[in-house]
Amino acid sequence: MDWRSFLNFPVEKRATVAAIAAAVVVLGAIGVLVGSRSSATSASDGAAQSPKGSLTVDLPPAANDKIYGAASARGRPIVVIDAGHGGRDPGALGVSGEVAEKDLTLSLARDLRDRLVERGRVRVAMTRDGDAYLTLDDRAAVAERLDAAMFVSLHMDSAPNPLARGASVYSLSDVASDAEAAHLAAEQNDGAGQSQGNGSVDSILSELAMRSQMSASADLASRLVKKAAGRFELRPEPHRFAAFHVLRRAEAPAVLFEAGYLSNADDELLLRDPKHRSDIALALAQAIEADVAAHARR
């Protein structure tokens, strides 16, 4: 997760600058056309004014409620896989400059979907299955609409220290495990609303729901760490906590998995390797299935 780009401001600013530049070019071209026409006909033509309408950069959210599943998985819990970033938000860039987080998270999300569908124990939905820009609320809303049993957001890290590497998993908490986790959540949330309790029965109930969501999320995160151990590199203390808006809003056990560091040359090579991504997807699939089975037994 590149939290600098997650702020969107530079990206948006760049998009605005590009839009203005494009508008100037278009208006200039129209001016040339109008100029040549009026010199040819000596008639002012109102219809040749610049076209009305805005230069819109964002398309409506590509809400994706498609459910994938083997026939044998009919009625099974739905796991929402969220490929981080997308569209005008590339996420972190590889140290080689050749890859963007948004493309690798999508590849990993598709691997995980295919693996889960093939194993047939759960059904799967994806917040995006293409290069689409989605807000955090768009992503969480997919899980809400489908009444998902679980929400797994996939990301890749980036850090100023080029030696930092390894995977980690964040679960929802109202207290961050460390300063870095708090910073990451704050930057990712980017002003998204936080619900505040007011002591009413409703807010106490939603507080209780959130406590149970947080403890279920922590269970899922520790299963992920357990399944990953020894199979691919993890950061020291790989299970971290923070108040991620997207995880809270998913209203289901929710974790954010960071598959490794794109700012580290070795991690980048691994994350670009389909075999390595497939190993990660298998570990994630096994942890997800173990978690679903544990909930079914309760």
Ligand SMILES: [Zn+2]
């Ligand atoms: Zn990310």
